[in-house]
Amino acid sequence: MSGNPEKSAVTSEDKAVTIPAQSGGATLKQGPAQGETLLKVTGLQKHFPIRKGLLQRQVGAVKAVDGLDFEVRSGETLGVVGESGCGKSTMGRLITRLLEPTAGKIEFEGKDITHLGVGGMRPLRRDVQMIFQDPYSSLNPRHTIGTIVGAPFRLQGVTPEGGIKKEVQRLLEVVGLNPEHYNRYPHEFSGGQRQRIGIARALALNPKLVVADEPVSALDVSIQAQVVNLLDDLQEELGLTYVIIAHDLSVVRHVSDRIAVMYLGKIVELADRDSLYKAPMHPYTKALMSAVPIPDPRRRAAKSERILLKGDVPSPISPPSGCRFHTRCWKATETCRTQEPPLLELKPGQQVACHHPENAEDQAPQDTVLLSAATEAIEVVTVGGDEPAKTAAEQTPEPETSEPEMSEPEASASEGSASEGSASEPPASEPSVPEPSGEKRVKE
């Protein structure tokens, strides 16, 4: 929230959202002061073992999360983006302790929670909540909304002042639903309304940290902005801290204070939002950004270049040596192939893991010879106005270049999780991500 001008802009749509005052049942808790570290992650890993044969011997591992270092500050929104299969959901489940880490450390409010057992985790379950991607499968169809939103109170043995029913109805109102629908079932609600129910459930115990795993990607584009804006309003009102996961930069752009870009289980760039958008330093970030359409109608007529990455995302079972992105990077050199670049703060507030970053001093200036694959790694297409995309003059068109590689991140993942349920996306000549509708708080 800190000084994000887009966040303060309120559309007429959102003026209708009023958040009733907290009842006695859920009062604001004392936590770290605004801007202080709420969650700290060091060297976090999750390797899922691959077992084979009668004896179920381990023959390998899916390195879903492979050494993450970051912190989440109180009151901020940290956006996490990357192609499907890069480990975002696994990271979300690790920091909410729904998964046991393979290695590394997770600290919440300065306390080591990495290996807390069920009993030790009980108080933490109130403070850290998760909103799931699919509002259809995450709500039990046999339970009423009242039972679903009231479940956290029952699980934690908490009785809010005025009783559970009254508090649940207040929460329904908070998320913009009719409190009289308390006795209805999930199938009676639309996707957007169901996601509001999921949000109400996550807020029930007045958490400090909310991890939202692709909270709008299963929703209609027209509804996405409303739900994103609701999360934003709730953050301001309730002093929440968010980690919002998305495969689509256009979603996190509007709500994040800082953004972490993930590739194959690692963070490749972590920066405050404006720095990342104005001057991305990691080539992968640059490619992701170029796939985001320009939201300003005045600038849509202008031509812009889009970088389409060729080749598939490598498997997290045996990630490439050195820099994991070297098999798809147009700047890759021998150093990239052999030495893993550390995540360094190359500019104030901008951490990057790259030997040859954009917009900054070269970290391996002696190494100038490109790997042969690098020269073929991308295709640059020019898009502009209503013209269809065309191949840039310096690139030789190849038959497969019409494939929407970078513009279809979900489909290009080789190890994408089955639960993603991604919808098909438009071809390369179309913007790969939905145009932000007028409801989004765009202020260019």
Ligand SMILES: Nc1ncnc2c1ncn2[C@@H]1O[C@H](COP(=O)(O)OP(=O)(O)O)[C@@H](O)[C@H]1O
């Ligand atoms: N329970 C699991 N067992 C084995 N592999 C898994 C499991 N969960 C996720 N993975 C694998 O870990 C990688 C990262 O998955 P995930 O965290 O879901 O990525 P994302 O959310 O970025 O799409 C993928 O290759 C996925 O197939």
Ligand code: SF4
């Ligand atoms: S380290 Fe090398 S391969 Fe990796 S992103 Fe940077 S330039 Fe590309």
Ligand SMILES: [Mg+2]
């Ligand atoms: Mg996921």
